[in-house]
Each structure stands twice: as C-alpha cells, then as structure tokens.
Amino acid sequence: MKAKIIITPKKAVVDPQGKTVQSALAHMGYHDVGAVHVGKYLEIELSGSDHEAARKQIDEACHKILSNPVIEDYRFEIE
C-alpha cells in the first residue's frame, strides 16, 4: 500500500510563496489565475494490508509530525 499525503498552508496563514507564484503567473499572462497556495506532497510506502489500520496510523503521523496543525492542513489517500 501507499499513502499519498498533501499538506497545505491554512487559509489564515500568509503564504508568501503562493503570492509570489501568483504574481509571476499573472506577469506571464495567465490572467485568470487566482490565489495560489504552495504546499507539500509526500508518498509513504506501507508494508501492511489493513487499509483501516494504515489510515489511522497515517492520520496520527500527519497530526504529530508530518504537518503542523498550527499552520497547515492535510489530506491523504491510501492506495
């Protein structure tokens, strides 16, 4: 199994990277582009086969270390 995790800055947190990318895109002529948020993508390989147990474990790991709940949101899929 594999966990695919996406971590993004919370909406209330200033995201200077996202803002810089947004203005670069606008500058390049992509005028329909709105707010950009730059986050992280992680892939974690898992050796077990219990989908539910893996979900629980990854959720815990996301909360404890992979993301910082003060500034980030996360979501993930187990495949």
Added chain:
Amino acid sequence: MNFSVLQFPASNCDQDAVHVLRNVLGHSARFLWHKEHSLGECDAVIIPGGFSYGDYLRTGAIARFSPVMEAVQAFAANGGLVLGICNGFQILCEAGLLPGALIRNRSLQFRCEHVFLRTVTADSPFTNQIPADKLLRVPIAHGEGCYFADDETLAGLRAKNQILWRYVNAEGEPTETANPNGSLDNIAGICNESRNVAGLMPHPERASEAILGCADGRLVFESLVHACQSKIQAAAA
C-alpha cells in the same frame, strides 16, 4: 550556574552560546548531544540556533522528537528555565512548549542583519536585567522567522504579557519596515504562560562582547543567570 546547551545534527550556534556562558559570564556550561536522555545537573537549558536535521519537513519538526527533548519537556514541566534561540525557538514551538509557529519570512529572503529590539516586559527570567528604555541591538540570521499564531493565541499572549521582545526601529517604534520577517505584531520573542520557557529569533549570543561590535545580548544571559540565582536562593531559604 550549570547550563546545558543542546546539540543536534546541524546546530551551529552551540559553540557561541557555550563561549558566552563560560568565558564571558564565567559559568559552567556543557554540550548535550541530542541522543542524551537526561539533562543531568542543570539550572537552565539553551537550545541554540542552527539548522537541526537540515530543516527537513519543517524547521524544528524532527529535532523536537529527539530523546533530549523529552528530558527538556519534563524539565520545563517542572519549572526549569529553557531558552530557545533562532532554531531553538522554532523547536520549542514545534514541541508545543511555546504557542504559535515560525514560518517563511514574508520577503522569502534569508535575512542576515542587525536589528533593534524593544523589551516589552522585565517580568521574566529572560528580561529581568534589561532596563525598560534600553533598545537591544542584536543580529538576526534566518529564513523562517515570521511568527504566526491564530487570533485567540495572539490575544492570549498580549493579555498575559507573554510577548518579551518586539522588532523596532532606532527610535523604538514597532514599524513595518523595522519588522524583518513579517512577524505578527513585530514579535521577536515570547515566553510561555508559566514564564519559564522563552524563545527569540535574534541571536544575543552573537552580540555579548564589545569586540563583536555590540554587547547588548549579554543582558539576556545576565537575566537568566539572575533568575537562576534567585531560584537557588529561594530554594535554600
């Protein structure tokens, strides 16, 4: 006084901190490797600056799970004095010992320059020797020093007098241009509610001797020494 200065892989201000404590202030200071499980004989802990674990994942995110940090958690819970400088501040926030988080500088630039700090309150073990009208001129060197906390946390910091230092201009005003990283409320350093754990982004250990151009940072360490001595005297009485 016995100080413990933590060392993580890629700490790089540990030597400076020990130098100030030992050679400038004349106290006992020892390095403590991140794999240690005990702080031993210790009056105060310094978590120095650097790039622990290469800043991988997030600044301080991996260091906080090292064995020595478990000992620091227990020490802090017991009222022990802990000061985090730069990366040390980031580690303390990640560890939940201080509220909020430090994120990428708003300019996206690594800022390496001298700043002015106003000490907001002398009511802490980290500021008790700093005169109220004294601005501290100390260097910063960081890419992720923008202090962030949600509205409720920020209101709590203000209400409980937990903001210790603010970035100000040479006139002592907390202006936007004096803020090097976009920190909320120009916050440069805070303490916890119990006032025994503090963190700041600037480097007092790099400005504690006249030969380095400025010795203002020494006041932070002298405050810490004063607090330790008062604590020992109180325990003996």
